[in-house]
Structures are given as structure tokens and as C-alpha cells.
Amino acid sequence: MSVLNDSKTGDTTSASDDFRVKVPPGVLEHATCTRDDLEVERKLLRKLDLRMSIIVVIFTLNYIDRSNVSNARLQGFEQDLHLQGQQYATILSILFIGYIIMQVPANMFLYWLGRPSVFLPSCMLVWGAISALTGITTNYTGAVLARFFLGFAEGPFYPGSLYLISRWYKRDELALRVTLISCGIPISNAFGSLIASGILQGMQGKLGQAAWRWLFYVEGSITMFVAVCAMFILPDLPHNTKWLSPEERALAISRLAEDGDSRAELLDKTSVQGLWGAVSDWKVWWFTAAYIAQLLAQSFAAYFPTLSATMGYNTTVSLLLCAPPWMLSTIAAFALSRYSDKKQKRYIYFAASNGITALGFIVSVCTMNTAARYFSLFLMAQVYAGYMVFWGWVNNTFAGEPAKLAVAVAIINGLGSIGNISGSYVWQTQWGPTYRYSYAACIATISVSTGMLGVMHLHLKRLNKHIAREERNGRDDGALSGTVGFRYLV
Structure with missing residues (x-):
């Protein structure tokens, strides 16, 4: 060096x-004496993983605050607010309007600011307060406004978290770390239902408030407390994280530089150049379109308590039955992501996860048998294993340019949420309790997303062959290409 x-x-x-x-x-000055010291690198990764693990808690609370309305629905939320027709679906979907709007500007601002430990917890404080205040709403208009602004506050978190980990971990470490932060989704679905069952059963009428209102008060307050703690735990970027020693800072920078890309560059393109780079790359839009279809297929998650209730049990039992499928989903996600990193492959594991999920949809379409439908919930919940591999793949694909990556992640995650908006209307009450039309829509869209990403898989394989051919020609000519060592993970 x-x-x-x-x-x-x-x-x-x-x-x-x-x-x-x-x-x-x-x-x-410290890099040469520590770069080859594997023990120092392992120590750095342990320290990073320990601090990054706070994102699991944050993401769990993020989804709990986003989805607690589906738990509240089982205990009088619709009746107390006098909701009619598609108003409940609108309350679900309106969140994603603000969510979409905030994605790109928030990640551009985060790239410019360079202080994730300040920006992300600040957003968390705001959404925790809005979530708690949802409990005081008395009509449809109030609920819609609360959910709309909740989307604005929650929007920056996930793309910001993905950008943060992409600035610390090497390409073959990313999928597992994406899973580490993203497993908050199935964890929130599991423990959110358990927490909700306790609150909804034990808090009815306390201080004259309905139990579903306490659900928002309690969960929003917990979110605000964790936000304050996160400010002191989360890292910033390798060059400005104060709790790193000079040796650790040098190691964090140099190991990314040796990973075959330019993520370690601290003086990179501006946010506006990153915006242009992202919007002019067709791969960003292809991933976005596939993600829209994928999220529509995953829309069942927002109605999971409702689907559990179709088995005929009371509210408490229905919520408790939601937990085991998501617990298994979390374990499967870690196993699949770890294997994906080890083999340095992405698409095959994404496709396998979607195949298992599609099987769950088919089982639910074919029978109303209680045991079979509950088994189908386990199969459907496995969709998040592939979802996490997907985000590891996206980070790998655009990791070479930090400014572009920040915008690309925001575009894909933001516009992809159109799938969530559409999915809110797929599970109409009149289609229950079988929801065959809903499951048919999910089967169609999960097939589309799997097929589209299959095309991307083939394209990136072709690019890798082109890079290898350039390298061979460069060696023959005595001048190597600037892409030496880099390969897309496919």
C-alpha cells in the first residue's frame, strides 16, 4: 500500500x-501493523456487530409501531372509530405515501450529514411520539393523519440502516448483516402479537381507556426510550466514529478498500451526482419493479392476525398463534443468509424462499382445514428469508459507489412500497374467510418478482464474464482494467 x-x-x-x-x-500510520492481524479484525467485527445489533431492536419497534393497527383491529379499533367500507385499508395504506416521499431526500441528507447515530434515532423519536398519539384519535380523519405522518417519520430508517451497514462490511459479509437488522420484521410480527395479546387482554378500561389505545401508548413510549439509547450506541462512518481507536479506524477503511470496490473513498461524488447515477441506471428500476411485486405478495403479513382469526379462535389465542410462524421465519432467515454469504450466491436462495411461500399460498387456497391453514402460515412466513437475501443482493450490486448506493436503496425501498399500498386493498373483508382471490393475487405477483430477478441474475452473470474477459485482455496487454478483483454476487 x-x-x-x-x-x-x-x-x-x-x-x-x-x-x-x-x-x-x-x-x-497504524494500518501496516494491524492490517494482517486477523484477531484485530475479528475484534473489530465483534464490536461492530454488538453495536449494530441495536438496529434489530429499532427495526422490531419500527414494524410494531407500523403494524399495531392490525392487532388493534381485533379489539374494537374499527368499531370505536366508526370505520366503514375500505376505510381500514386506507388507514393501512396511507402510511406508505409519506414513507415513499421521504426515502430519497432522507438518504441523500444522511449521505451529506454523515452522522447516522444522530439522524436515525432522531427519526425514531418522532415516529414513537406519533405512534403514541395515535391512541388519542377518535375518528377516521385523525387515524389517517396520524398514519400519514408516521410514514414520513419511519421512511428514513430502513434505507438509512442499509446504507450504514454497506459502509462497514465487505461484500461477502453483507447478507448476514442485512438479515441481522431486517430480522426485526419477523421478530416484530412474533413478539408484537405476544405483547398485543397481553395489553389487549389486561388493559381494557384502565383509566377509562380502551385496550387498543393502551397498545399505542405503551409501544410508542418504548420506541422513544430506545431512540435515546440508540444515539449513544450506533456507529457513524469508519472515518468519524469516535469510539474507534486509530488502529481500528484504519483497519475499517483499508479492509473495504481491499474488497475490490471503492466504498472506502471518503471524498466521493456529491449527493446530486449520486441521484443522477441511480436514476440513470436501469438496474435500479428493474430491482424497484420486482420489489413492488414482491411487497404486494408479502401483503399478507399486515393481515396476519386476521388470517389467524379465520381458524375460529378468540382474539388472545389468534394473536398467540401468530408468534410461532414468525419465530421459525427468523431462524430460517439467519440460516439462509449465512449460507448465501458463504456460497456468495443470491438469486438461488431468494427463489427458493419464494417457492416455499408460494406453496403456502396454494395450501390456503385449496383448503379450510384448520391444521392445514395453520401449516400454510408457517410456509408463508418464510418469505422474509428471501426478502433479506434480496437486500443483501441490492447492496452488493451498487456498493461500489456510496452516493449512488444511498439513492438507489432509497428509490428501491421507497417506490417499492407501492406494492404495500396496493396490497392493503388485496385482502378485502368480503373475500374472507377463504381469501382465495387474495392468495391468487399473491401467487401471481411472487411469480413476477421471482422471474424478473431471474433476468437480473442472468444479466449480472454476463457482466461478470465481461469483466473477466477484460482482465484477461488487460494481462495480455500489460495494462489491467480498473475493475480488477470486482465481481457482482449473483
Whole structure:
């Protein structure tokens, strides 16, 4: 590794054959003595994983605050607010309007600010307060407004979290870490139902309030408390995280630089250049279209308590029955993501997860048998294993350009939420209790997303062959390409 000095700033630049890394003064002096020390690297990863694990808690609360309305529905939410027709579906879907609007500007701002430990918990404080205040609504209009602004506050979190981990972990480490933060989804579905069953059963009439109102008060307050704690736990970026030693900071920067891409560059393109790079890349829009279809297929998750209730049990039992499928889903997601990282493959595991989910849809279409339908819920819940591999794949594909990655993740996650909006209207009450039309829509859309990403898989394989051919030609000519060492994970 060679070292260049910037006479104007005093900063040091590390240069190799295919990357340059701008780092603060005093960092690289420590790199040569620690870079080959695997124990130091393992220690750094343990420290990072421990602190990043707070995102699991945050993401769990994120989805609990987003989906608690579906639990409240079982205990008088619709009746107390006098909801009629499609008003409940609108309350579900309106959240994603604000959610979509905030994605790109929030991630561009996060890229410019460079302080995830401040920005993400601040958003969490706001959405926790809005969630708690949802409990005081008395009519349809109030509920719609609360959910609309909740979407604005929650919008920055997931793409911001994905961007944060992409700036710390190597390509073959990403899928497992995406799973680490994303497993908050099935965990929230499991424990959110357990918490809700306790609150809805024990808090009815306390201080003159309905139990579903206490559900919002309690869960929103917990979110705000965790937000304050997260400000002191989350890392920023490798060059400005204060609790890293100079040796650890140098190691964090250099190991990304040696990963075959340019994520370690601290002086990268501007946010506006990242925006243009993302919107002009057709792969971003292909991933977005596939994600829209995927989220529509996953819309059953928002109605999971309702689907559980079709088996004929009371509210408490129906909520308790929701937990085991999501617990198994969490375990499966970790196993699949770890294996995906180990084999450095993405699409095959995504497709396998979708296939199991589609089987669950088919079982539910074919029978009303209680045992069979409950088994189908276990199969359907496995969709989140593939969902997490998907996001690891997206981060791998665009990881070489941090500014572009920040916008690409926001576009895909934001516009992809159109699937959530559409999915809110797929599960109409008159289609119950069989919901055959709903399941048919999910089968169709999960087939579309699997097919579209199959096309992307073939395209990236072709690009890898082209890169390999360029490298061979470069060696023959005595001049290697700037893409030496880089391969898309497919």
C-alpha cells in the first residue's frame, strides 16, 4: 500500500492499483501493523456487530409501531372509530405515501450529514411520539393523519440502516448483516402479537381507556426510550466514529478498500451526482419493479392476525398463534443468509424462499382445514428469508459507489412500497374467510418478482464474464482494467 500526502489539507491518501482512499490525518500510520492481524479484525467485527445489533431492536419497534393497527383491529379499533367500507385499508395504506416521499431526500441528507447515530434515532423519536398519539384519535380523519405522518417519520430508517451497514462490511459479509437488522420484521410480527395479546387482554378500561389505545401508548413510549439509547450506541462512518481507536479506524477503511470496490473513498461524488447515477441506471428500476411485486405478495403479513382469526379462535389465542410462524421465519432467515454469504450466491436462495411461500399460498387456497391453514402460515412466513437475501443482493450490486448506493436503496425501498399500498386493498373483508382471490393475487405477483430477478441474475452473470474477459485482455496487454478483483454476487 502506497501513501500520498495532500499538501493543502494534510490528509493522507492510500493508493493501490485500482482505488484511492482519502482518510483523516493520523489514521494510516497504524494500518501496516494491524492490517494482517486477523484477531484485530475479528475484534473489530465483534464490536461492530454488538453495536449494530441495536438496529434489530429499532427495526422490531419500527414494524410494531407500523403494524399495531392490525392487532388493534381485533379489539374494537374499527368499531370505536366508526370505520366503514375500505376505510381500514386506507388507514393501512396511507402510511406508505409519506414513507415513499421521504426515502430519497432522507438518504441523500444522511449521505451529506454523515452522522447516522444522530439522524436515525432522531427519526425514531418522532415516529414513537406519533405512534403514541395515535391512541388519542377518535375518528377516521385523525387515524389517517396520524398514519400519514408516521410514514414520513419511519421512511428514513430502513434505507438509512442499509446504507450504514454497506459502509462497514465487505461484500461477502453483507447478507448476514442485512438479515441481522431486517430480522426485526419477523421478530416484530412474533413478539408484537405476544405483547398485543397481553395489553389487549389486561388493559381494557384502565383509566377509562380502551385496550387498543393502551397498545399505542405503551409501544410508542418504548420506541422513544430506545431512540435515546440508540444515539449513544450506533456507529457513524469508519472515518468519524469516535469510539474507534486509530488502529481500528484504519483497519475499517483499508479492509473495504481491499474488497475490490471503492466504498472506502471518503471524498466521493456529491449527493446530486449520486441521484443522477441511480436514476440513470436501469438496474435500479428493474430491482424497484420486482420489489413492488414482491411487497404486494408479502401483503399478507399486515393481515396476519386476521388470517389467524379465520381458524375460529378468540382474539388472545389468534394473536398467540401468530408468534410461532414468525419465530421459525427468523431462524430460517439467519440460516439462509449465512449460507448465501458463504456460497456468495443470491438469486438461488431468494427463489427458493419464494417457492416455499408460494406453496403456502396454494395450501390456503385449496383448503379450510384448520391444521392445514395453520401449516400454510408457517410456509408463508418464510418469505422474509428471501426478502433479506434480496437486500443483501441490492447492496452488493451498487456498493461500489456510496452516493449512488444511498439513492438507489432509497428509490428501491421507497417506490417499492407501492406494492404495500396496493396490497392493503388485496385482502378485502368480503373475500374472507377463504381469501382465495387474495392468495391468487399473491401467487401471481411472487411469480413476477421471482422471474424478473431471474433476468437480473442472468444479466449480472454476463457482466461478470465481461469483466473477466477484460482482465484477461488487460494481462495480455500489460495494462489491467480498473475493475480488477470486482465481481457482482449473483
